[in-house]
Amino acid sequence: MGEHLALLRPNGRYVLCGGAGGAPGTGVFEAVLNGFHNSPALFAFSLNSLAPEARRRTWDRVVALLAEGRLSAVLDRTFPLAEAAAALQRVERGRSFGKVVLRRG
Structure with a gap:
């Protein structure tokens, strides 16, 4: 922070x-x-x-x-649902600042 x-x-x-x-x-x-x-x-x-x-x-x-x-919300990054594991790793490693969003399609 x-x-x-x-x-x-x-x-x-x-x-x-x-x-x-x-x-x-x-x-x-x-x-x-x-x-x-x-x-x-x-x-x-x-x-x-x-x-x-x-x-x-x-x-x-x-x-x-x-x-x-x-x-408004702070958006860090949007990932396709197929890359959910990468999104979770980003959050787990503390690399995100704001919301990490998964999207369909």
């Missing part, structure tokens, strides 16, 4: 939602501090820290942002 923080513009924002791969390592904070003069903002969001009603309100907000066109 630290290498991606370096890609932010001044006053850029990095949002981590869910963290299915586990908590970010301590090196993340080093990257934030190294870019301190660029004023990066790091937002981390874990569903485990919210009550069910707060999760629902948050989900409703995400859906509204999507409907407004103000939010």
Whole structure:
């Protein structure tokens, strides 16, 4: 994640939602501090820290942002279904940044 923080513009924002791969390592904070003069903002969001009603309100907000066109997913790469093994290897090796998508045909 630290290498991606370096890609932010001044006053850029990095949002981590869910963290299915586990908590970010301590090196993340080093990257934030190294870019301190660029004023990066790091937002981390874990569903485990919210009550069910707060999760629902948050989900409703995400859906509204999507409907407004103000939010989009980061797409790393699309693979044909026949290359599912290669897609899984990409994710397993930590080479993906964003969603890895399998498509039919």
